[in-house]
Amino acid sequence: MTAxxxxxxxxxxxQIRIVxxxxxxxxxxxxxxxxVIAPLSREVGLAEWQVGFxxxxxxxxxxxxxxxxxxxxxxxxxxxxxxxxxxxCTAAMVLFAVIAALGVRGALSGTPLFCLFVLARGLIFGTAxxxxxxxxxxxxxxxxxxxxxxxxxxxxxxxxxxMASIAGALVGxxxxxxxxxxxxxxxxxxxxxxxxxxxxxxxxxxxAELVAEPARIRPFDPRVWPYLVAGFGMFTAMGLIQVVTxxxxxxxxxxxxxxxxxxxGGALLAAGVGMVLAQSVIVPHSKWSPxxxxxxxxxxxxxxxxxxxxDGGAVxxxxxxxLIGAGIGIxxxxxxxxxxxxxxxxxxxxxxxxxxxxxxxxxVVSPTAGTAMYGLSPTLPxxxxxxxxxxVFVFVLVHRSFRRAxxxxxxxxxx
Numbered sequence: 001m002t003a004x005x006x007x008x009x010x011x012x013x014x015q016i017r018i019v020x021x022x023x024x025x026x027x028x029x030x031x032x033x034x035x036v037i038a039p040l041s042r043e044v045g046l047a048e049w050q051v052g053f054x055x056x057x058x059x060x061x062x063x064x065x066x067x068x069x070x071x072x073x074x075x076x077x078x079x080x081x082x083x084x085x086x087x088x089c090t091a092a093m094v095l096f097a098v099i100a101a102l103g104v105r106g107a108l109s110g111t112p113l114f115c116l117f118v119l120a121r122g123l124i125f126g127t128a129x130x131x132x133x134x135x136x137x138x139x140x141x142x143x144x145x146x147x148x149x150x151x152x153x154x155x156x157x158x159x160x161x162x163m164a165s166i167a168g169a170l171v172g173x174x175x176x177x178x179x180x181x182x183x184x185x186x187x188x189x190x191x192x193x194x195x196x197x198x199x200x201x202x203x204x205x206x207x208a209e210l211v212a213e214p215a216r217i218r219p220f221d222p223r224v225w226p227y228l229v230a231g232f233g234m235f236t237a238m239g240l241i242q243v244v245t246x247x248x249x250x251x252x253x254x255x256x257x258x259x260x261x262x263x264x265g266g267a268l269l270a271a272g273v274g275m276v277l278a279q280s281v282i283v284p285h286s287k288w289s290p291x292x293x294x295x296x297x298x299x300x301x302x303x304x305x306x307x308x309x310x311d312g313g314a315v316x317x318x319x320x321x322x323l324i325g326a327g328i329g330i331x332x333x334x335x336x337x338x339x340x341x342x343x344x345x346x347x348x349x350x351x352x353x354x355x356x357x358x359x360x361x362x363x364v365v366s367p368t369a370g371t372a373m374y375g376l377s378p379t380l381p382x383x384x385x386x387x388x389x390x391x392v393f394v395f396v397l398v399h400r401s402f403r404r405a406x407x408x409x410x411x412x413x414x415x
Contacts, residue, residue, distance in 0.1 A: 025194030031168025035265035038246025044103030052371035058126025062360025070134035070353025071214035086195035088128035134352040141348040165272030173265015231335040233392035237385035239366030271325030278329030290338030291402035297331025305386030
């Protein structure tokens, strides 16, 4: 099947469905762990900052490898890249599950446990996960030809992530009601299913469909950097509170470890619902341009952060994180689709990798910063996240690149 034929079929193409399934299953594995990582860390005796550091290490690997993966997805093909990434993710999380089980039983603790957590969940998993989104985004950019298709396609990638957040929060939270380790053990299972889907169902591109020499994109390219600034701000704000949600739930509602996993799963589920509704309903039906999506999204997210500052019980917390999820969900397709409209086909893989690296860069600092801020004051990471989103809103509102893009109307693909 050619790229042009896939463009005509849109998201109904079997190959794009497999790519989106790979995104879903990879992030389902990651997000199943999210509701239990905070109570699990306390069960094995790790400090909050050590959890944040582990996630930050994973983010460093995303920063270092995303551009490479994005370009390789165009030169090697999508199937080899996705298969290698999912296989490595599976192996890393099998190792993580073994380490966590030893920690819970008391057979492993202290510095050795921490170092092994960093190795499995940080170095190995982070490097492999870095391949997933650039591959999917470069593929969408390759098969779409105008602004509306591009935004809709990028929203589809984001919706796959959002649905994974919903499913992961639900599965991780519910299973943690049985045992934290049941949730941990399911993570490599989901990743293995993703690997099998890619290996069995995905075709390998012919040499004519590959890009022999994908271009490297500079972060300060004037076509790109304003969008990277907006995306960096959005993901930094989200990262500041994502890792502390479990601690926030446990401390505000005074819950034990297993119940914290269940309620944290509900909170993350609400954020995922907001994100999926934004990307599967609001974004496609609004037909807003990328700058408008960024403005509406950051404003909505900032309102969610303002509500989250208030300690008003479980209901207000759920409402707040739902608004944050919806805001980020609206803004994300504007951030990922906007710069692709100004790039050639040879540049799309490098751009997708640069976007992935920018997202990863936010998680180098934000989880560690968020948990450190939480140790000083539980409201501090929330306030800082809200201020960052408000600043991004102002930036997108006034910067000339976004005003020109809005005034120019729908863009078409650059050949």
